[in-house]
Amino acid sequence: MNYRIAVLPGDGIGAEVVPQALRVLDAVAAKAGITFEYTYALIGGAAIDATGHPLPPETLELCRNSDAVLLGAIGGPKWDTLPSHLRPEVAALLPLRKELGLYANIRPCHLFPALADASTLKREVLEGVDMVVIRELTGGLYFGEKKRETLEDGSERAVDTLVYSTPEVERIVRLACETAKNRRGQVCSVDKANVLESSRLWRETALKVAEAYPEITMSHMYVDNAAMQLVRNPRQFDVLVTENMFGDILTDQASMLSGSLGMLASASIGGEVALYEPAHGSAPDIAGQNKANPLATILSVAMMLEYSFKRVEEARAIEAAVDRVLNQGYRTGDIMEAGKTLVNTVEMTDCVINALA
Ligand SMILES: NC(=O)C1=CN([C@@H]2O[C@H](COP(=O)(O)OP(=O)(O)OC[C@H]3O[C@@H](n4cnc5c(N)ncnc54)[C@H](O)[C@@H]3O)[C@@H](O)[C@H]2O)C=CC1
Ligand SMILES: CC(C)CC(=O)C(=O)O
Numbered sequence: 001m002n003y004r005i006a007v008l009p010g011d012g013i014g015a016e017v018v019p020q021a022l023r024v025l026d027a028v029a030a031k032a033g034i035t036f037e038y039t040y041a042l043i044g045g046a047a048i049d050a051t052g053h054p055l056p057p058e059t060l061e062l063c064r065n066s067d068a069v070l071l072g073a074i075g076g077p078k079w080d081t082l083p084s085h086l087r088p089e090v091a092a093l094l095p096l097r098k099e100l101g102l103y104a105n106i107r108p109c110h111l112f113p114a115l116a117d118a119s120t121l122k123r124e125v126l127e128g129v130d131m132v133v134i135r136e137l138t139g140g141l142y143f144g145e146k147k148r149e150t151l152e153d154g155s156e157r158a159v160d161t162l163v164y165s166t167p168e169v170e171r172i173v174r175l176a177c178e179t180a181k182n183r184r185g186q187v188c189s190v191d192k193a194n195v196l197e198s199s200r201l202w203r204e205t206a207l208k209v210a211e212a213y214p215e216i217t218m219s220h221m222y223v224d225n226a227a228m229q230l231v232r233n234p235r236q237f238d239v240l241v242t243e244n245m246f247g248d249i250l251t252d253q254a255s256m257l258s259g260s261l262g263m264l265a266s267a268s269i270g271g272e273v274a275l276y277e278p279a280h281g282s283a284p285d286i287a288g289q290n291k292a293n294p295l296a297t298i299l300s301v302a303m304m305l306e307y308s309f310k311r312v313e314e315a316r317a318i319e320a321a322v323d324r325v326l327n328q329g330y331r332t333g334d335i336m337e338a339g340k341t342l343v344n345t346v347e348m349t350d351c352v353i354n355a356l357a
């Protein structure tokens with residue numbers, strides 16, 4: 001079997017971790033008798049520099065014609081001052097997700113036991129954490145109308161709009177319920193229904209969707225409380241479903257439950273072609289130094305094997321290899337602890353490939 005993968009390394013550490021994840025895929029392919037065909041394409045700042053456009057039409061076309069997409073990360077200080085319609089995040093990442101119909105971003109958050117002391121959070125809080133955050137990805141605050149205007153007194157005003165329709169909420173909550181069916185059967189829907197009208201619609205809709213899932217226990221939590229509960233008692237969460245920006249913020253926070261943002265993988269699904277990417281950004285502060293933790297991206301290709309290619313055995317093999325490497329004591333800087341062996345991006349990948357063999 002041959003799988004065609006669109007490879008979009010992007011900017012900063014995105015361009016460092018993506019080639020490492022491909023090395024892991026190659027190691028898996030050799031063992032499983034499958035082949036992966038990689039076609040590289042430009043996105044983000046790298047695409048602006050080369051073509052003047054953050055999302056060149058040929059990149060989108062390639063993604064549409066592939067079996068899966070692997071994305072690193074995009075953006076960085078070099079492109080921060082561009083107007084919105086050219087900035088990598090607004091003009092490449094969001095349209096890519098929208099165009100591919102990727103309305104759900106799945107971010108599993110669990111602790112590899114070897115990392116129980118790697119986080120800034122206490123072991124007692126972290127042990128046994130195993131949750132999936134399902135973030136709505138093509139609506140909400142990031143996609144509503146935005147504008148800037150100059151007022152009569154010369155001051156400026158900026159507007160962002162948070163919009164959801166019933167079908168948008170229904171499909172994401174349904175996905176959360178379906179996900180929970182194969183887990184502990186609990187969905188926590190996170191909103192701000194005490195203030196936001198869009199959240200009131202979200203909650204009403206979630207309650208209606210839950211009626212079709214008598215086996216699921218659905219709870220509702222305000223997002224401010226959820227942020228606190230995530231560090232107070234994260235074990236209470238099984239499946240958490242929420243709005244785009246709430247999910248963006250809560251998952252960076254939740255990443256610390258798995259030790260580091262460099263450990264959090266993700267799958268964006270909903271359209272014909274799914275996209276896999278680490279939850280982190282381009283990390284300009286460590287870019288170009290071979291320091292980035294590649295495991296979030298390596299675990300994202302494991303998700304690709306499972307979700308897009310139904311290669312569950314190979315996906316589990318990658319996760320087991322990561323577990324083994326962490327148990328052996330290898331650590332990139334972000335998860336480093338006293339007494340462990342510090343490795344760089346490439347060496348960490350070497351360790352995973354060795355552990356696969
Ligand atoms: N999906 C994407 O393409 C995303 C892009 N961004 C963009 O990335 C740029 C930087 O954003 P930041 O807010 O700094 O977020 P970031 O996620 O790039 O970095 C936040 C912090 O986590 C660390 N970090 C992130 N990934 C790491 C890894 N794999 N290994 C070790 N340490 C890691 C960074 O060094 C930094 O200290 C911005 O331009 C932002 O818009 C941010 C998030 C997602
Ligand atoms: C441009 C942002 C929405 C990217 C981000 O932070 C994310 O998707 O996690």
Ligand SMILES: [Mg+2]
Pocket residue numbers: 248249252279
């Ligand atoms: Mg984010």
